[in-house]
Amino acid sequence: MLTTVQALFRILTIVTTKAGQPAPNLDGDRAATLQLIISLGRALQAIERGVRPHLVQCGLGLTEFAVLEVLYHKGALPLGQIRDRILVTGASTTYVVKKLEERGLMRRRVCAEDSRVVFGDLTPKGRALIDEVFPAHVERLRHVTAGLSVSQKRDVSRLLRALSLHARRTTGERITEDD
Secondary structure, X not given: OOOHHHHHHHHHOOOEOOOOOEOOOHHHHHHHHHHHHHHHHHHXXXXXXXXXXXXXXXXXXXXXXXXXXXXXXXXXXXXHHHHHHHOOOXXXXXXXXXXXXXXXXXXXXXXXXXXXXXXXXXXXXXXXXXXXXXXXXXXXXXXXXXXXXXXXXXXXXXXXXXXXXXXXXXXXXXXXXXX
16 A cells, blocks of 8 residues: 555656656656646546536536535635635636525625625525535535545545645645645
């Protein structure tokens, strides 16, 4: 069984000499890096294709579901935190929140301490919908990821988290304890 560090090195094929200098095979690292990005993109697309029909059947798009899901698990959050957690732009978040409000699935409320901060929260109707949709969503995720064992899923999760944290540090992005 590979350790997390060994597996990450294998995936990224980061090869160094004993002196810590890059090995001559830089093209191998370049090719492996590009293949990693392509593989990640294809895997995400395949997973989305596996879960999207169920969400559409429930009257939800992927982003709408993501907003409801984050509020379901984290409770009321400032809209900026919702945006950061579902990985979309502020304008997209505002658009989706407005659509969910119009459907009575969530509401916005101004923070009592700072009127510049607006919170999003589930309504009883929104909670009932996510209570119904989420368990079936998880089963679909389990089905589309069943090609990996539990141990492999944990290994991949650790590797992707390490990759994400490194990439975010590299770009100067703020890292929180939830990351």
